[in-house]
Amino acid sequence: MNFNELKIKEIHEGLVKKEFSAKEIARKFLENIERKDKNICSFLTITENMAISQAEEVDQMIASKKEIPLLAGVPLAVKDNILVEGEKLTCASKILKNYIAPYSATCIEKLKEQKSVILGKTNLDEFAMGASTENSGFFPTKNPYDLKMVPGGSSGGSAAAVASGFCCFALGSDTGGSIRQPASFCGVVGLKPTYGAVSRRGLVAFASSLDQIGPIAKTAEDVAIVFEAISGKDELDSTSVEKNVLSLRDISRRETSFKFQVSSLRIGIPKEYFIEGIDKEVEKIIKNAIKNIEELGAKIKEISLPYTKYAVPVYYIVCTSEASSNLARYDGIKYGSKKGEKSENLFDVYLNTRAEGFGKEVKRRIMLGTYALSSGYYDAFYLKAQKIRTFIKQDFEKAFESVDAIFCPVSPHTAFKLGEKISDPLSMYLEDIFTVSANLAGLPAVSVPVGFSKGLPVGLQIIGNYFEENKILEIAKIYDKIKK
């Protein structure tokens, strides 16, 4: 049995039929990480004790003939910006290198209730700021398909861990593409839910109006199972939304208990996403994936999202502004090391703690955001960007009047070389060109592997209407079955 290829339902059936125990599975995954993660570097912390005791609980339930939830005993990895009580929480930043999470994120509480087994915490770009995981304050993660390449970012550790078979699924966070782009680069499925679908409580804040937690797994079916488990209203996140919000709000325009039929699907292809600069082979693979669904009966329609070219500057103004405010708390008083002793006064405590604790990209973004929010520039940068954000949102609202989903690439190319873009921040920002719009508009989007170019995976992005994760995941499931 190749345990590391097992899907959620296969693990569940194996446990129920007693083909293996939860502890056995957990041990095998942990051994595999121990043996092979030296090359990939996807984990920052292994939570072995917790994993084994969670697995033992599941085995006891099975032994006493209790029914177990679908995710019980299923091993997962968690991006290290999501809190797991009693375990280290670093955000891949030196400023939090000794921080122990005092409580668990709501999504973790939900998975613990399901008795899932947490194997460890995965690497990321420091505070989720980056597109390659090279900005980790500790070490870069490698792409499992080619160790010279980046896994994408910022959830690079989670995507690489799933692709390497180190866990059955993983949690990531997506502020401007941080789940979808690494999923695309590592050949796995990654979902960024609608803003508000999953509680952000216990996710370390980067840009609060854009951040969302989401699942990464080998198949769309598994991603759908995890999304179902972690989504819903949480009193402790006032931006979170009820699960059945569409029927509660009586949005009759959209089917609330929709029956999925490929032949009734209308797929929009935004012409602004097939531009010069996109790799020819990537374009061919994406167009082929569109042909696949057309052959199954879906109607393909060209659409226009005219404000697309403003998405990257608008995104970087909004996210750096929110980040500069969110990261003000890392000041050496509540967080940080004992640098205060060396400093003469309170102001120096701030300066020294932050100078030593933050890496270059985090400092760069705090500087940009502080500039955009500072007196004299607020209207021209921050407020202007938030207004153009409305135009971008309206582009999508108009498009969804005539289509069910939008298909486009996740990234203009496949994984790039480690070191290739790290010294050119602007070219790294432009990496996010196809992913940031979904965050600005708050829409759900999934990345699905649809082929390979020169041995590296290519992801198709499927963007859906608000709270229609089920629909885009049903579409994504079609690609689970199509051979790459």
Added chain:
Amino acid sequence: MINKKEVQHIAKLARLGLSLKEEESFRKDLSEILDYFKIIQPLDTSKIEPTFHPTENFLLEKGNIFRQDKENKKSSELSEKLIELAPEKKEGYIKVKTVLKEYEF
């Protein structure tokens, strides 16, 4: 283009200590990035409202959301844990350097 003085001013607002080398490299990076951001300037935004919260329309309860002003027993355990995580503390309080100076007469 932004100059060195502006970089120092922003760094001070952001409470970031920067080395001379960082000051110069951020001057260059920020100039390049802010220059790129300028493509948004010509757009007419006089008649459009900003979007601060993209899915606000889907919340059943609008505006600010309040909770009952009641004591939460769990929160006192949590606050102990949180204080324990601070770099310097004393008798259940977080220790901070002197904020207020003594009056000099």
